Amino acid sequence: MWRASVISIFPEMFPGPLGASLAGKAHQKGIWSLDAIDLRDFATDRHRTVDDTPAGGGPGMVMKPDVIARAIDAVAAQEGQPPRPRLLMSPRGVPLTQARVAALARGPGVVLLCGRFEGVDERVILGRGLEEVSIGDYVLSGGELAAMVLIDACVRLLPGVMGKEGSLAEESFADGLLEYPQYTRPPLWEGHAIPDVLVSGDHAKVAAWRRAVAEELTRARRADLWAAHVAAKRQK
Ligand code: SAH
Numbered sequence: 001m002w003r004a005s006v007i008s009i010f011p012e013m014f015p016g017p018l019g020a021s022l023a024g025k026a027h028q029k030g031i032w033s034l035d036a037i038d039l040r041d042f043a044t045d046r047h048r049t050v051d052d053t054p055a056g057g058g059p060g061m062v063m064k065p066d067v068i069a070r071a072i073d074a075v076a077a078q079e080g081q082p083p084r085p086r087l088l089m090s091p092r093g094v095p096l097t098q099a100r101v102a103a104l105a106r107g108p109g110v111v112l113l114c115g116r117f118e119g120v121d122e123r124v125i126l127g128r129g130l131e132e133v134s135i136g137d138y139v140l141s142g143g144e145l146a147a148m149v150l151i152d153a154c155v156r157l158l159p160g161v162m163g164k165e166g167s168l169a170e171e172s173f174a175d176g177l178l179e180y181p182q183y184t185r186p187p188l189w190e191g192h193a194i195p196d197v198l199v200s201g202d203h204a205k206v207a208a209w210r211r212a213v214a215e216e217l218t219r220a221r222r223a224d225l226w227a228a229h230v231a232a233k234r235q236k
Contacts, residue, residue: 002032002158003084003109004151006144007071009050009116011036013144023152026161032109034151039063042070051117061117065124068113072128075111086111086130088120089143089150093132096150098173100133104150105157112150114143170210176229177218180210 006014014036018024026032040048044067051061072086087093087110094100104110113120113130125132135146156162172179183194197209219226 001030002105002154003035004032004154005035005037005075005084005109005111006114006147006151007037007039007068007075007112008114008142008144008147009039010114010142010144011038014148016148018148018151018155022161023155026155026158029160031158031160032155037071037075039067039071042067042074054118059118063115063117063120065121065127068120068124069128072111072113072124072130080108082108084109084111086113086128087133087150088113088115088125088130089135089146090115090119090132091134091137091139093134095134095136096153098153098171101150101153102157105154110150110154112143112147114147116142173225175214176225176232177214178221178225180214180217 015027015034018034019027027034039050043049050067051063054060054062084107085104089112133150135149140146157168162168170179183198187194187199195209197205218229
């Protein structure tokens with residue numbers, strides 16, 4: 001079973017959207033498990049304090065290293081072999097990609113720490129070997145939604161979660177390209193027809209058309225992906 005452990009001061013946010021649809025069904029089937037751990041359980045004072053003022057001054061609060069370390073150590077004490085990667089959701093992290101998601105999905109699971117306030121004391125990031133992962137260049141108010149995004153992206157790749165395994169191979173990013181456009185009935189809608197090639201029944205032609213349109217879309221919309229795709233092709 002693929003296991004996600006999430007450390008948060010809002011464990012009640014979980015499973016949240018992960019309890020519905022594909023991920024929810026897969027959870028019920030026992031394909032993956034979720035353990036939402038309340039960080040406050042690892043505080044030692046009466047007020048269950050998890051944060052303190054930033055050293056050096058400035059606005060906001062910083063999450064305390066000692067409390068976080070106790071929570072991580074408690075998870076580590078129960079850890080199987082091989083141990084799961086420990087990730088800190090963070091806008092400073094390496095941006096999450098489909099390739100990384102696929103690698104995480106092939107592994108035993110993840111341990112995710114969700115930041116709040118101004119973030120986490122730097123010493124516990126180093127001291128517990130947390131790898132910072134970002135879901136994009138914008139700032140959320142906390143790591144919980146980011147953790148859900150990461151888990152959702154992993155879970156849909158687990159064997160038995162998606163109906164047709166084939167659909168995964170053709171998706172956006174599968175080959176470093178964005179996906180081709182999709183169409184369904186009716187054949188004519190508001191004056192727009194489905195492209196002829198898609199109703200031709202010629203599978204080779206359909207594949208060639210999809211490939212060409214995917215390349216064109218990627219070149220037009222995502223210069224970064226296109227450059228990487230062209231470079232990868234040259235390597236081959
Ligand atoms: N002061 C911090 C932002 C803190 S936001 C900074 O400027 O870097 C509070 C928490 O939300 C973070 O600790 C992190 O866990 C989460 N978070 C915010 N944006 C995120 C993003 N793009 N990806 C992943 N986690 C994010």
